[in-house]
Amino acid sequence: MSTGTGTTADANTTRAEASDAELTELRTSVRDFLASKADEAAVRAAVDSERGYDDKVWAQIAAELGLPALALPTAYGGDGYGLVELSVVLGEMGRVLLPSPFFSTVVLAATAIVASGDTAAAERLLPGIAAGTTTATFTVPGRAGSWEPDAGTLGVHVTGSGSGTEVVLEGTAPLVVEGGTADVVLIVADSPAGPTLYEVDLTTAGATRTTLRGLDLTRRIARMDFWDVPARLVGEPGGAAPVVARVLDVATTALAAEQVGGARACLETATAYAKERMQFGRPIGSFQAVKHKCADMLTRVQVADAAATEAARAVDGVPASPDPGVAAAVAHAVCSEAFMAVAAENIQVHGGIGFTWEHPAHLYYRRAKASQLLFGGPAVYYERLLHRAGV
Amino acid sequence: MPSEPDDSGMDQFVAEARAFLDANATRAHTSDEVVWGEGEDRITYFSTDPPEVEAAKVAAAKAWQKVRYDNGFGWITGPSEFGGRSLSSLHDLVYDGLEAEYDVPDTAVLSLIGLGMIGPTILAHGTEELKRRYLPAMYAGDVIACQLFSEPGAGSDLAGLTTRAVRDGDGWLLEGQKVWTSVAHHAAIGLALCRTDPDKPKHKGITAFVVDMSAPGVDIRPLRQMTGGAEFNEVFLTDVRVPDDHRLGPVDGGWGVALTTLMNERASVGGEGAGAAGRAVGLPFLTELLRANGRLDDAAARRRLAELYADQAATEYLNHQALRRFRAGRQPGPEASVSKLMYAQNLTRGAHLAAEIVGPRLVADTGEWGTFSWTELLLATPALRILGGTEEIMKNILAERVLGLPKEPSIDTKSPFRELRRLGRAEA
Numbered sequence: 001m002s003t004g005t006g007t008t009a010d011a012n013t014t015r016a017e018a019s020d021a022e023l024t025e026l027r028t029s030v031r032d033f034l035a036s037k038a039d040e041a042a043v044r045a046a047v048d049s050e051r052g053y054d055d056k057v058w059a060q061i062a063a064e065l066g067l068p069a070l071a072l073p074t075a076y077g078g079d080g081y082g083l084v085e086l087s088v089v090l091g092e093m094g095r096v097l098l099p100s101p102f103f104s105t106v107v108l109a110a111t112a113i114v115a116s117g118d119t120a121a122a123e124r125l126l127p128g129i130a131a132g133t134t135t136a137t138f139t140v141p142g143r144a145g146s147w148e149p150d151a152g153t154l155g156v157h158v159t160g161s162g163s164g165t166e167v168v169l170e171g172t173a174p175l176v177v178e179g180g181t182a183d184v185v186l187i188v189a190d191s192p193a194g195p196t197l198y199e200v201d202l203t204t205a206g207a208t209r210t211t212l213r214g215l216d217l218t219r220r221i222a223r224m225d226f227w228d229v230p231a232r233l234v235g236e237p238g239g240a241a242p243v244v245a246r247v248l249d250v251a252t253t254a255l256a257a258e259q260v261g262g263a264r265a266c267l268e269t270a271t272a273y274a275k276e277r278m279q280f281g282r283p284i285g286s287f288q289a290v291k292h293k294c295a296d297m298l299t300r301v302q303v304a305d306a307a308a309t310e311a312a313r314a315v316d317g318v319p320a321s322p323d324p325g326v327a328a329a330v331a332h333a334v335c336s337e338a339f340m341a342v343a344a345e346n347i348q349v350h351g352g353i354g355f356t357w358e359h360p361a362h363l364y365y366r367r368a369k370a371s372q373l374l375f376g377g378p379a380v381y382y383e384r385l386l387h388r389a390g391v
Numbered sequence: 392m393p394s395e396p397d398d399s400g401m402d403q404f405v406a407e408a409r410a411f412l413d414a415n416a417t418r419a420h421t422s423d424e425v426v427w428g429e430g431e432d433r434i435t436y437f438s439t440d441p442p443e444v445e446a447a448k449v450a451a452a453k454a455w456q457k458v459r460y461d462n463g464f465g466w467i468t469g470p471s472e473f474g475g476r477s478l479s480s481l482h483d484l485v486y487d488g489l490e491a492e493y494d495v496p497d498t499a500v501l502s503l504i505g506l507g508m509i510g511p512t513i514l515a516h517g518t519e520e521l522k523r524r525y526l527p528a529m530y531a532g533d534v535i536a537c538q539l540f541s542e543p544g545a546g547s548d549l550a551g552l553t554t555r556a557v558r559d560g561d562g563w564l565l566e567g568q569k570v571w572t573s574v575a576h577h578a579a580i581g582l583a584l585c586r587t588d589p590d591k592p593k594h595k596g597i598t599a600f601v602v603d604m605s606a607p608g609v610d611i612r613p614l615r616q617m618t619g620g621a622e623f624n625e626v627f628l629t630d631v632r633v634p635d636d637h638r639l640g641p642v643d644g645g646w647g648v649a650l651t652t653l654m655n656e657r658a659s660v661g662g663e664g665a666g667a668a669g670r671a672v673g674l675p676f677l678t679e680l681l682r683a684n685g686r687l688d689d690a691a692a693r694r695r696l697a698e699l700y701a702d703q704a705a706t707e708y709l710n711h712q713a714l715r716r717f718r719a720g721r722q723p724g725p726e727a728s729v730s731k732l733m734y735a736q737n738l739t740r741g742a743h744l745a746a747e748i749v750g751p752r753l754v755a756d757t758g759e760w761g762t763f764s765w766t767e768l769l770l771a772t773p774a775l776r777i778l779g780g781t782e783e784i785m786k787n788i789l790a791e792r793v794l795g796l797p798k799e800p801s802i803d804t805k806s807p808f809r810e811l812r813r814l815g816r817a818e819a
Contacts, residue, residue: 020719271794285796288787294794295786302729303705310708326704333701382697389700391678391687 015316016080023088030092033065038096040360043218046099051181052211052220053099061102062132068106069130073114076126082316083250087257087308094261097218097363101135104178107254108247109136112186115246116197116235125184125199136184139224140244141173147375149188149195149244156226157190158198165233167191169198169226177374179222180211186234187224193238198231205229216370218363248384249324252332252375253315256308259339259371263304266339266346266364267297273350284349293349297342304338307331329385336372336381343368404482408489411462416493425679432764436668436738436771439620449535449577451496456532466506466530469514474527481718498532500574505529505536509582512652513601516640521601525580538652539569539583539602539626546571547784549584550593550646551803551811554628556585556600563600563638565608565631571778575611575624578604582652583628584645589809596808597645601637608632618770656779668768672741674700680761684748692748699740706733725793728785735775735782742769 018026037057038046046054061067071086072078086106093102110129113121128134140147141155156171169189176185185200185207200207208225235243271294274285284290311331314321321327343365347354354361375381438445459465460474467483469475476482510529513522528534545552554567565585575581581602588596602609608631613621640648670676677696678687686692713726745765746753752762753769776782790796803811 267794271796274796282800283797285790286799288783288799291790291796292783292786294796295789298725298789298794299729299732302725303702303709303733306709306712306726307705309712310705322704322708327708330701330704330708333697334705337701379694382694382701385701386693386697389674391674391693391696 015082016074016085018081018085023085026085027088027092030065030067030089031095033060034092034096034098038098043097043099043363047217052178053101053181057098058100058102058135059132061100068102068132071106072110072126072130073122076122077130078126083253083257083312084309084316084318086254087312090254090257091261091264091308094258094367095265097262097360097367099218099220101137101178101181103219103254103258104137104182105129105135107251108138108177109182109184109186111247111250112138112197112243113234115243115250116239118235121199121232121234134184135178135182136186137176137178137182138186138247139173139176139179140188140240141171145175145373145376146380147244147248149240151194152190154188154190154195156187158192158196158231159228161228162230167198167231167233169200169229169231171226173224173226175212176222176224178220179224180209180220185224187231188240188244189231191237195240195244196237197234197240197243199234200226200229200231205231214370216366218367219370245325248375249315249328252381253308253311253328255371255374256304256311256328256331256335259335259368260301260305260308262364262367262371263297263301263335263339263342266342266361267294267301269361270294270297270342270346270349277351290349293345297345300338300342304331304335307334323388325388326385329381329388332375333378333381333385336378339368340372401482401485404478405485405489408464408486411464412489412493415458415462416490416495419492419494425675427679427683428760432760434667434671434764434768436666436768437616437618437620437622437774439618439767448497449500452498452500453532453535455496456498456501456530460531465532466510466526469510469526469530473514473522474530484714484717500577501529501532501535504538504573505534505578508538508652508655509536509580511655512582512599512648513639515651516599516648517601518636520636521639525601534579535574535577537572537575537578537581537604537626539572539575539581539628540649540652541571542568543570547781549649550597552584552586552597554583554585556583556587556598556633559632562632562634565600565602565628565633567628569626569628570614571623572611572626573623575604575626576613580604581626582639582648583633584649586808587645588643590807591643592805593803593808593811594646596643597649598642599639599645599648600633601639602628602631602633603637606631606633617773618767668738668771671765671768672699672738672745673703677741677744680745680748683761686748692744695740695744695747699737699744702733702740703737706730706737709733725789728789731779732782732785735772738768738775739772742772745769 037060042054046052067089069078070089071081071083074080093100106129110126113125125134125136129136140149142148142150143153156169156173159168159170162168171189173187179185183203185202187198187200188195189198207229209222211220211222214221271285274290274294275283277284285294308331310322311327314324314327347361347365350359350361353359440448456465463476464486466475467478467486468480471477506529510526513525525534529536540549542552542554554565554569556563556565565583567585569583581604583600583602584597585600586596587598590596604611608629610627610629612625612627614623614625615621681687681692681696709726709730713723713730716723742765746769749762749765752759753765756763791798
């Protein structure tokens with residue numbers, strides 16, 4: 001895909017835009033790659049591996065496909081595209097439930113770095129992320145898994161030692177996406193100036209990382225314990241709130257694209273099974289009870305797809321799009337609900353076989369529920385939607 | 392929108408349309424702001440107007456359509472030899488968008504059935520003479536058309552219709568009963584599907600006719616709806632004579648004609664944002680409803696409001712997506728059918744949410760603004776899941792045509808129509 005097909009002038013950056021044909025081409029190349037490298041057997045092998053993902057596939061995604069660079073700023077080794085393009089990639093990854101540090105690194109961490117406005121941090125970290133040589137993650141260690149950076153409630157805080165931009169952290173971040181393997185964590189911690197973003201180099205610093213037993217087998221979560229761990233300030237002291245707001249808009253929109261990919265896979269699997277499974281002398285898909293279930297799944301997937309697409313356009317600032325905060329919140333709610341419902345119905349269409357460990361249906365069900373709850377769950381995302389809509 | 396074609400002809404068209412609208416209509420006062428307790432306390436979906444008010448509205452609709460037509464905006468996509476403008480559907484869409492900014496009479500009585508469905512059918516299947524005779528008159532607002540399709544025994548299974556047409560010299564005699572016929576009481580013509588050969592399978596013995604609604608033997612009786620109003624009718628046809636030159640398409644080829652009509656059926660029954668009902672279940676109005684009733688901090692009410700708003704917004708985004716596909720010249724997906732299902736569900740949920748907030752004041756009219764008025768919408772919503780194809784039929788269509796799921800085995804598509812009733816009874 002060539003950059004500069006069309007550009008929209010933003011305040012500070014120029015965003016590259018892919019044409020419809022280029023988006024289709026991107027989708028095809030990612031889908032073909034994943035079909036050969038991340039079929040069900042490969043995904044299950046990665047799930048059972050020590051790191052939880054296949055290092056070789058990750059290296060190829062970076063070196064051969066250049067995907068981590070796709071939506072990063074051109075000034076730091078990226079291609080300068082936006083969420084519209086990134087959504088295509090995430091949709092395909094979600095479709096096969098690719099275990100990978102892509103979401104934590106490219107979506108969570110890189111967005112936090114860019115949103116912080118800290119050019120030194122960007123120069124330090126983004127080229128490695130773009131090249132795929134650095135994996136990273138981002139976490140807000142709020143109470144009960146909350147991503148709200150409320151002062152005084154965070155599980156990690158700055159200690160008295162350290163000075164200037166070099167500080168020392170202590171505390172616990174209980175739920176860090178791909179935290180067990182990341183090279184760097186961007187973390188929001190309580191400081192005297194209020195919640196502040198810091199960078200911790202996990203390859204040298206002494207954070208203790210414990211990979212947790214997870215509901216979602218294809219995306220790992222770790223606890224990070226900090227005890228006198230050196231960290232570096234990113235952005236302004238007390239400046240985490242707008243960074244977190246931006247990350248949530250981008251990450252929920254990116255997650256929505258991934259959820260749509262997973263939901264579509266469930267719809268396609270259920271439909272294929274309804275066509276081939278014979279009972280009472282005919283395919284079960286000819287019975288309206290099953291047929292209407294599939295139609296309901298299709299309806300949810302179509303609406304979710306539209307919501308994810310609109311949110312990506314809005315967050316990218318495409319003209320004539322709705323407010324990005326509203327569109328992202330709509331997409332997060334609608335795509336979370338849709339993926340969950342479709343993943344559950346997929347099991348019902350399959351009957352007993354869909355309840356077995358061997359069948360992939362449970363992998364999608366697990367991902368659907370974990371994704372729905374990752375940033376707080378329904379109680380949080382519906383309130384966020386009302387808040388963003390001004391209610 | 393980056394994919395919008397750069398079309399200098401379009402700029403010219405827009406300027407022309409703008410000039411026409413400025414000269415003939417006033418700009419609508421559009422504001423999302425809701426002032427609770429102000430304005431008319433009505434949440435209408437179907438009309439419940441008394442006859443004289445309805446007649447005045449029909450006259451206004453015809454008059455505005457005439458003005459549109461005389462200025463080249465009455466049939467933007469139609470061929471110029473029949474009074475059209477020979478422009479693209481995109482021009483049509485652009486014009487609709489512009490006109491929505493003005494305060495103009497609602498022309499649904501003409502456009503929903505007649506101009507939207509019957510006109511394209513006559514254009515596709517009519518003889519030159521029939522097209523010349525009716526199309527300009529329809530698009531000039533002089534002739535309202537209705538759709539004589541459904542029957543008491545043929546609803547979702549339209550091809551099971553039994554209204555007969557029998558040859559009578561150089562014409563035909565029609566005999567039977569139609570039902571759910573919207574706007575029949577205003578219509579000058581109707582497009583009727585009739586059984587012409589009961590010895591052929593059910594889809595293959597049907598013929599379409601253009602019927603003069605004032606002909607002897609046409610008896611139109613209003614059907615009162617559960618809302619109290621009467622927007623549709625029963626139409627009894629008793630030995631109604633139709634000349635053969637009013638036949639549409641070949642003898643026994645009426646099913647193909649019907650498919651043209653059904654394909655033109657506006658799958659989106661109406662823009663969700665449009666009209667009093669859409670506004671009433673929109674976020675700003677429902678928020679004020681909650682506020683006025685002291686429920687804005689009620690977690691349960693907020694949750695229901697948010698769930699509804701998420702689906703409403705996503706349905707709107709789906710319409711944007713369909714529009715982008717359309718503008719890019721791509722094949723339409725299933726967006727329209729999905730949008731129709733969502734629209735009906737969203738409006739229904741909105742009405743029930745409001746009912747819960749209003750509570751006992753919906754049971755009887757206390758006279759308080761913004762309470763009992765919800766009954767109109769509440770009573771209208773069941774129809775949305777039936778009209779224009781029931782929810783069940785829509786789901787069959789999505790599952791079979793989009794997902795490719797197999798049809799149910801049927802006994803009735805190959806046997807002669809005459810034998811179907813006997814077969815059905817034998818099965819039972």
